[in-house]
Amino acid sequence: DYTSQAVANDIVGVTSITQSPAPGTTTTAGTLSVTLTAHDAAGNTADVSFDVTVIPTGPIKTQIASKGSPVPGAGVSGTGIPAGAIWSSFGVPSINDAGNALVLAIYKAGSVSTTAILGWNITNMAGTIKVIAKKGDAAPGITNAVLTAFKEPLLGPDGSVAWIATLANAPTTTGAVVSTNNTAICLDADGTGAGTAIVVAREGSVTTNWKAFTSVALGEHTVAFTASLNGATPTTDTGMWVYNRGASTMALAVREGDPLLGSTVKVIAALVSRAGSLGQGHGVENDGSDDLIPVRVTLADKRQAVGTVDEGGVLTSSYVSGDDATGYGAGAKWLSFGLPTQNVATAMAFVGTVKALTGTATSTNNTAIFAEDDVTFTAARMVSKGDAAIGVTGGIFSALKDPVSAGNRSVAFIGTMKADTVNSITGANNNGIWRTDDTNGLSLVAREGEPTSEVAGAQWKAFTSLALPEGARGPVFVATMTIGTGGITTANDTGLWATDRLGALRLLLQEGDTLGAVTVKSFTVLSSVTGSPAQTRSFSSSGDVIVRATDTTGAQHLIHIAVP
Numbered sequence: 001d002y003t004s005q006a007v008a009n010d011i012v013g014v015t016s017i018t019q020s021p022a023p024g025t026t027t028t029a030g031t032l033s034v035t036l037t038a039h040d041a042a043g044n045t046a047d048v049s050f051d052v053t054v055i056p057t058g059p060i061k062t063q064i065a066s067k068g069s070p071v072p073g074a075g076v077s078g079t080g081i082p083a084g085a086i087w088s089s090f091g092v093p094s095i096n097d098a099g100n101a102l103v104l105a106i107y108k109a110g111s112v113s114t115t116a117i118l119g120w121n122i123t124n125m126a127g128t129i130k131v132i133a134k135k136g137d138a139a140p141g142i143t144n145a146v147l148t149a150f151k152e153p154l155l156g157p158d159g160s161v162a163w164i165a166t167l168a169n170a171p172t173t174t175g176a177v178v179s180t181n182n183t184a185i186c187l188d189a190d191g192t193g194a195g196t197a198i199v200v201a202r203e204g205s206v207t208t209n210w211k212a213f214t215s216v217a218l219g220e221h222t223v224a225f226t227a228s229l230n231g232a233t234p235t236t237d238t239g240m241w242v243y244n245r246g247a248s249t250m251a252l253a254v255r256e257g258d259p260l261l262g263s264t265v266k267v268i269a270a271l272v273s274r275a276g277s278l279g280q281g282h283g284v285e286n287d288g289s290d291d292l293i294p295v296r297v298t299l300a301d302k303r304q305a306v307g308t309v310d311e312g313g314v315l316t317s318s319y320v321s322g323d324d325a326t327g328y329g330a331g332a333k334w335l336s337f338g339l340p341t342q343n344v345a346t347a348m349a350f351v352g353t354v355k356a357l358t359g360t361a362t363s364t365n366n367t368a369i370f371a372e373d374d375v376t377f378t379a380a381r382m383v384s385k386g387d388a389a390i391g392v393t394g395g396i397f398s399a400l401k402d403p404v405s406a407g408n409r410s411v412a413f414i415g416t417m418k419a420d421t422v423n424s425i426t427g428a429n430n431n432g433i434w435r436t437d438d439t440n441g442l443s444l445v446a447r448e449g450e451p452t453s454e455v456a457g458a459q460w461k462a463f464t465s466l467a468l469p470e471g472a473r474g475p476v477f478v479a480t481m482t483i484g485t486g487g488i489t490t491a492n493d494t495g496l497w498a499t500d501r502l503g504a505l506r507l508l509l510q511e512g513d514t515l516g517a518v519t520v521k522s523f524t525v526l527s528s529v530t531g532s533p534a535q536t537r538s539f540s541s542s543g544d545v546i547v548r549a550t551d552t553t554g555a556q557h558l559i560h561i562a563v564p
Contacts, residue, residue, distance in 0.1 A: 002036055013040040029056050029562065055501065059508045060562040063515055064125055065090065067555035071107050072126035080116075080131030080193060082109040090556045092529050094155040094537040095546040099123055100191070102132075102155040103558065104163075117153045117163060119191050122544060122560055132161050132193040133186065139167050140186055140197040144176040147186075151531035154218040157286065159191040160245075162200070162218040164531050180204045180230075185216055187223055189245060200243045201225065201250070208250075211237070215271040217534045219284030219291035221245050222311050224253075226271050233257075240270050242293070242313040251313025254297060261320060263299040270295040270309070273533035274339050276401040276414040279478075279526025280467045283534025287346040294340040294348060306340045306350055318348065319379070325354045325361075327368060327381025332359025335366070343407035344470055345374035351402055352379075362386075369400055369436075371409040382411060382436050389415060391444025392432070394423030404468040404475070410437035412445065412468045412475040433463055433477060445475055446497070446505065449482075453497060453505035457486025461493070465526040471541040473563050474499050476508075478526050496525055498545065500564040508561045509547060518557060523549040 001023035020035045021027070035049045065071075067087050075083030091104035099122040106115050116134035132153070139145035149166035156162070167182045169175070181204030188197040200223050203210050209230045216225040223243040229236075239255035258265045270293060271283045284293050292308040295315065299305070303321035310316070319325075325332040338351030349371040354361040368384030382403075389395030399416040406412075412435045417425050429449030436442040452458045461482040468474045476498040481488045492512030500506050513520045525538045525547040539545045543563040550556050 002034060013042075014038045015041050027054055029054050029060065029564070053501075055564050056562075057564070059498075059506055059564060061509070061515060062560045062562075063518065063557055064122075064560050065103075065105075065558040066518070067557070071129070072120075073129040074107075074109070079129055080134070081107065081118075081129070082112075082114075085109040085114075088113060090548050090558055091152050092524055092527060092537060092548055093546045093558055094153070094535075095122065095540050095544050095560075096155055096157050096159070097540045097542055098157070098159060099540070099542070099544065100155060100159045101125075101546060101560075102153055102161060104150055104153055115150065117150060117161065119155075119159075119161060119193075122546075130193055132188055132191060133163065133165075133197060138170070139165070139184065140195075140199050142167065142176060142184075142199065142202075144170045144173040146170050152529040154216060154532050154535050155537075156191075156218040156220060158220050160218060160220075161188045161191045162186065162216060162223055164213055164216060167202075178204075183213065185213060185223065185225060187218075187243075187245070201227070201241070204230070208241075213531070214238075215283075215534060216532050217271050217281075217283030217293070219293075220286040222284060222291040222293075224271060224284055224293045224309070226268065235266070238268060240268055240293075240295070240309065242309060242311065244311050244313075246311075249312075253293075253309040253313040254295065254315050260297065260299060260315075261303070261305060261317060263301040263303065265297055266300045267298040268295065269298070269339055271534040272339065273528040274341070274402040274404075276463070276466055277341075277404045278465045278528040278533070279536075279538050280341065280404045281534060281536025282341050282343065282405070283532075283536075285342040285344055285346050287344065290346070292342060292346045294342050296337055296339055296350075304336050306337045306348070308342070308346070308348070319350075319352065325352070325359070326379050327370065327384075328354050328359035328361045328366070330359060332361050338402045341403065341405050343374075343405045345407045347372035347374045347377055347405070347407060347409075348379070349403045349405040349409075349411050351400055367400060369403045369411060369413055371403070371405060371411050373438075374408050380409060380438075382409065383413075383415075383434070383442055387442075389417050389432070389444070390434070390442040392417060392423075392425070392447065394420050395425060396420070404466055406468045406470045406474060408437065410468070411435070412466060414463055414466060431463065433466060433475060435468075435475060445499070446477070446479070452479075452481055452486070452495070452507075454507035455481065455486055455488075455495065455510065458482070458488050459485045464494075467526055467536075467539055469539055469541040469543075471543075473501055473541075473543050476526065476539050476545065476563075491521075494522070496523070496545070496547070496561075498563045501543070502564075506564060508545060508563065509549070509559070515549075515557075515559065518549075518551045518555075520549045521552045521554075523547050523559075 236257035365386035
């Protein structure tokens with residue numbers, strides 16, 4: 001009730017003040033606009049408005065689907081889900097910043113089980129759920145062929161859906177599909193299903209002769225993938241292609257054996273997961289107009305280059321071994337690179353190593369995390385091996401894992417510190433999560449051997465996956481806790497944490513948690529998924545996290561978590 005706090009002694013003749021929404025109104029979490037209106041006896045009014053941010057005391061966990069429960073929308077025209085359908089099991093769910101969600105699931109209607117890709121909006125699952133594709137559907141554009149199996153589907157930032165499908169001949173037909181062409185990449189550009197999908201690429205293609213698809217990522221304007229080729233030598237049989245969705249064109253971006261930078265391509269590292277950040281994704285990012293895919297290439301002469309591939313499949317090398325390096329003064333030269341990542345502004349971040357004894361680089365400090373500015377796209381050295389590990393007395397970095405990026409040179413990473421007997425830094429507490437940016441500098445988020453957030457008496461043991469959403473919240477990470485501390489056992493030693501909008505670490509989910517009548521035995525989130533390891537899946541920059549949980553009976557559930 002703000003009216004009791006309103007001061008109106010500078011206004012003559014105020015007879016009353018009213019508030020909208022009215023005092024006592026129940027509201028959801030988020031930003032709420034409040035308006036106070038002053039009234040005088042003649043009927044004149046004056047308004048003032050302000051925003052109030054409503055933050056729940058803890059994460060809001062909603063069980064949105066469970067084995068044996070009815071499928072929302074079953075039997076409703078347009079959903080493609082038969083009446084009476086109930087859930088059986090789930091793949092790894094996805095969510096994007098618009099609140100669109102996606103999962104590969106099995107549901108059962110009567111005695112008939114169906115495997116299907118289903119999409120919905122997190123705000124109204126029952127009113128928006130629909131089948132995108134299901135086992136037995138006609139394969140898009142291939143006469144007498146049907147879809148028989150799916151790898152985990154991909155959800156684009158625009159709500160589009162892509163998936164790798166296994167094909168078979170339609171019942172009573174032969175010849176459309178054989179073992180060398182029975183896998184395809186499919187795309188539903190608007191995510192509506194009902195015959196709107198196309199085949200982007202297919203094994204055994206006459207023009208390209210793809211052998212197998214190793215990784216796929218979906219952007220706002222593109223489908224990017226790596227694949228092996230039939231009939232090629234071991235040194236030329238792998239490449240990366242980009243399908244431009246708007247132009248309906250396919251381009252080879254880079255292939256083993258291609259000439260590049262005065263040498264030839266030996267190894268292509270693109271659309272792959274990163275150690276320590278399996279669930280970050282960022283395989284394809286859009287800056288508001290163009291899609292870009294970060295790539296690292298190793299050349300036959302052992303040099304490396306990191307750069308980007310655009311929507312037309314053009315590879316641009318941004319940083320190359322032997323070129324001038326940033327952050328170490330005049331004369332410094334690049335030596336090698338980790339796996340690059342990008343954010344929505346398509347600014348790059350990566351671990352880079354500079355040749356020792358060039359510029360100010362030495363053998364103890366020449367590996368560092370670099371991040372580009374979102375406007376100038378110039379890289380700056382953010383933290384290096386040999387720097388003080390802020391937040392740990394006597395801590396000195398000895399190793400840095402590939403960073404995750406939220407833009408504007410804001411990165412998070414898992415770092416390792418040197419052993420130090422004086423300051424009790426050992427193998428049990430030498431790893432941690434740090435965050436750094438241009439404004440706030442380096443700060444410690446969590447450390448092995450230190451007390452965990454919101455699990456009294458427990459200690460972090462290891463960090464298994466790290467992500468950094470754009471926006472106010474983050475990092476998000478999965479960690480294990482040390483058995484025997486704070487009541488931790490093998491039944492509850494894994495948890496999921498996120499940083500809320502006020503900068504506090506919050507426990508989102510822990511093994512052993514009870515949700516209604518369900519006790520969580522294990523959960524899958526921020527994980528690498530076969531067929532699409534470079535696709536962001538489990539979180540959004542809006543504070544949404546979506547998790548697949550398994551209870552103590554073995555039944556699976558989908559859980560939506562809103563981060564405070």
